[in-house]
Amino acid sequence: MAKIRRLPQSVINKIAAGEVIERPASVVKELVENSLDAGATRIDVAVAKGGIEFIRVADNGCGIAFEDLELAVASHATSKIGDAEDLFHVRTLGFRGEALASIAEVSHLRLRSRTPDSDSGGEIYVEGGLVRSLAPCGCPVGTVVEVRQLFFNTPVRRKFLRSTTTELGHISETVAKLALAHFRVHFTLTHNDRPVLQLPAAAGLLERIAALYGQDLADSLIPVSSEDGPVRLYGYVAHPAFSRPNAKMQFLFLNGRAIRDRNLQHALNEAYRGLLTVGRQPVAFLVLEMPPEMVDVNVHPTKQEVRFLDSGRLYSQLLGTLRREFLSSDLSTRIPAPTPEQDGDSWRSPHDPEKVRATRQQIVEWAKGELQQRLAGNLATGSETAKAVSDTAHASSHSSETARPALRSGETIAPGEQRAEHKRDLATAVVELRSAGSGASDFGQTTESLGRKVEQGAHPELGLGSEAPAKVLQIHNRYLITESDEGLVVIDQHALHERILYEQLRQSLQDGPLTTQQLLIPEPVDLSPVEAALALENKELLAELGLSIEPFGGTTVLVHSYPAMLRHMSAGDLLRSVLAALAEGRSQPDRATLLDSILHSLACKAAIKAGERLAPEQVRALLEQSRQVLHSHHCPHGRPTMLVFSREELDRYFRRT
Ligand code: ADP
Ligand code: MG
Numbered sequence: 001m002a003k004i005r006r007l008p009q010s011v012i013n014k015i016a017a018g019e020v021i022e023r024p025a026s027v028v029k030e031l032v033e034n035s036l037d038a039g040a041t042r043i044d045v046a047v048a049k050g051g052i053e054f055i056r057v058a059d060n061g062c063g064i065a066f067e068d069l070e071l072a073v074a075s076h077a078t079s080k081i082g083d084a085e086d087l088f089h090v091r092t093l094g095f096r097g098e099a100l101a102s103i104a105e106v107s108h109l110r111l112r113s114r115t116p117d118s119d120s121g122g123e124i125y126v127e128g129g130l131v132r133s134l135a136p137c138g139c140p141v142g143t144v145v146e147v148r149q150l151f152f153n154t155p156v157r158r159k160f161l162r163s164t165t166t167e168l169g170h171i172s173e174t175v176a177k178l179a180l181a182h183f184r185v186h187f188t189l190t191h192n193d194r195p196v197l198q199l200p201a202a203a204g205l206l207e208r209i210a211a212l213y214g215q216d217l218a219d220s221l222i223p224v225s226s227e228d229g230p231v232r233l234y235g236y237v238a239h240p241a242f243s244r245p246n247a248k249m250q251f252l253f254l255n256g257r258a259i260r261d262r263n264l265q266h267a268l269n270e271a272y273r274g275l276l277t278v279g280r281q282p283v284a285f286l287v288l289e290m291p292p293e294m295v296d297v298n299v300h301p302t303k304q305e306v307r308f309l310d311s312g313r314l315y316s317q318l319l320g321t322l323r324r325e326f327l328s329s330d331l332s333t334r335i336p337a338p339t340p341e342q343d344g345d346s347w348r349s350p351h352d353p354e355k356v357r358a359t360r361q362q363i364v365e366w367a368k369g370e371l372q373q374r375l376a377g378n379l380a381t382g383s384e385t386a387k388a389v390s391d392t393a394h395a396s397s398h399s400s401e402t403a404r405p406a407l408r409s410g411e412t413i414a415p416g417e418q419r420a421e422h423k424r425d426l427a428t429a430v431v432e433l434r435s436a437g438s439g440a441s442d443f444g445q446t447t448e449s450l451g452r453k454v455e456q457g458a459h460p461e462l463g464l465g466s467e468a469p470a471k472v473l474q475i476h477n478r479y480l481i482t483e484s485d486e487g488l489v490v491i492d493q494h495a496l497h498e499r500i501l502y503e504q505l506r507q508s509l510q511d512g513p514l515t516t517q518q519l520l521i522p523e524p525v526d527l528s529p530v531e532a533a534l535a536l537e538n539k540e541l542l543a544e545l546g547l548s549i550e551p552f553g554g555t556t557v558l559v560h561s562y563p564a565m566l567r568h569m570s571a572g573d574l575l576r577s578v579l580a581a582l583a584e585g586r587s588q589p590d591r592a593t594l595l596d597s598i599l600h601s602l603a604c605k606a607a608i609k610a611g612e613r614l615a616p617e618q619v620r621a622l623l624e625q626s627r628q629v630l631h632s633h634h635c636p637h638g639r640p641t642m643l644v645f646s647r648e649e650l651d652r653y654f655r656r657t
Contacts, residue, residue: 024051035059050167514546
């Protein structure tokens with residue numbers, strides 16, 4: 001073992017900086033929090049190259065006196081607490097006195113500031129923790145901090161930074177969170193001089209939500225509120241139909257700070273239990289206000305996690321409030337009583353009671369339908385013997401038959417190939433359409449309509465073919481039951497269609513950009529500021545997917561063309577789901593994986609849904625299309641698309657053997 005030594009101060013500082021400053025978004029968070037603590041009513045954030053090259057935060061807050069400038073950038077120097085006791089009554093966002101020092105340690109930092117009572121301001125310039133200059137200067141009241149060359153002296157950190165888009169994504173999420181928690185403050189965010197967020201002071205949380213995520217989402221929200229002693233809970237939760245695949249749209253604010261809390265997140269999910277399908281997450285904007293004595297914020301370096309004095313009671317309050325709001329029996333008629341106002345100002349913008357009532361009614365209806373379907377689903381798959389044996393069937397047929405690659409669009413099957421094609425269908429464990437006894441003629445028809453379909457370009461409208469195939473039954477509007485040589489086949493209509501679409505998209509993308517459909521009149525699509533920025537940053541990638549877009553002022557973009565394969569989706573829906581997938585897949589290691597994850601989510605979005613009633617010819621077209629794609633026994637998410645109950649199994653089940 002080497003001798004124990006004291007670390008030099010510069011190493012200590014870098015270790016401390018590493019805890020707080022992980023990426024450009026952490027710098028933005030710390031600087032904006034300082035501006036909020038300074039009482040700013042307007043905060044402008046400008047970044048370049050995802051914040052890696054440049055970050056500027058300007059505010060109109062109380063400023064820093066010239067004689068304090070050097071202390072402001074020194075570590076463990078703060079104006080916010082005086083002694084240890086103060087730690088338990090923290091009313092500001094900062095209190096550790098470490099942020100500016102940490103940022104200055106790993107960047108080139110320039111801070112200019114002026115207090116209202118002084119005629120001129122001062123400027124301090126720090127490089128890698130060393131103060132290079134300190135001088136008076138002219139500037140408006142308030143503070144401007146500029147950070148360049150982040151991590152210039154910690155190359156490992158710098159290497160861990162992701163693409164400009166990813167870092168910008170983190171920054172806009174950070175600003176959005178702070179802007180939700182402080183909706184009365186005017187915020188702007190620009191990237192490479194292009195506006196990303198423009199958020200004028202809002203009168204209420206809902207107004208800010210609408211500005212960030214669009215009026216549609218805001219309109220779908222249900223206000224919730226409750227009080228338990230000194231603890232006040234309020235905010236908005238979304239209709240279950242607005243659920244998301246992840247928890248990114250769940251916001252929890254505590255005394256002006258965005259926090260994460262497993263316990264409260266669990267309460268939220270619990271409240272939605274039975275209302276959401278597996279893997280979906282509710283959307284929620286929840287605000288907690290309590291005396292600072294009831295919570296310890298000094299447990300996490302970036303204060304994203306806190307410790308509550310009585311977390312069990314909070315859990316019950318949240319769960320109880322949400323349940324009461326949308327699961328009580330008189331849900332459809334009750335309109336929430338106005339909440340007591342705090343400090344005389346209202347957090348809630350005027351809300352149309354009629355709209356609230358309608359949304360509640362919708363939820364009740366929706367929940368009823370969902371539960372019924374869930375029950376139906378259980379009946380169809382509940383049996384223990386119902387195991388997915390398609391893999392086995394797949395493997396065994398393959399041993400005697402060489403698999404042929406799936407048909408490509410435009411490829412047709414020669415009549416002489418019919419038998420072989422037919423066998424291949426069995427090999428891929430899809431479906432057997434032929435009913436016993438009506439062999440050849442029926443079969444000819446199948447192939448013929450397949451040919452027709454291929455001519456029409458293999459797309460998902462499923463309106464092809466004319467007659468229902470023999471022995472296919474749609475049950476509960478979600479499963480198709482049919483027979484194969486092996487036995488009984490149960491198909492999940494959504495999963496199968498999703499798989500088909502995914503394969504088709506993937507195959508055509510291999511041959512270059514997706515075939516597009518030009519729109520005669522380009523369609524304007526209103527996006528949220530974050531979506532709009534993402535869209536414009538990724539124009540090329542979108543073009544590869546067949547979506548060509550142009551900026552159209554503000555956060556609106558014009559869609560000129562979109563993939564012909566997905567023409568039954570609206571341009572807006574399509575663009576938004578690609579952007580959602582893009583935002584989620586940003587951290588994917590390479591472009592191919594990113595594109596793939598976008599295709600998965602597009603396929604899922606565009607596929608027929610469970611619960612959709614299909615016309616016989618749609619059923620037929622779906623089964624026919626499944627012949628064209630390989631691996632169709634699993635949907636892209638890895639769920640099986642079909643189950644096969646072998647005849648032997650059925651015989652055994654009915655004690656026939
Ligand atoms: P903390 O916020 O934990 O006190 P910081 O390192 O972030 O520590 O800031 C150090 C001090 O600098 C703050 O306590 C505050 O007095 C002053 N300060 C920093 N940013 C601003 C700002 N934008 N406006 C006014 N004062 C600021
Ligand atoms: Mg601070």
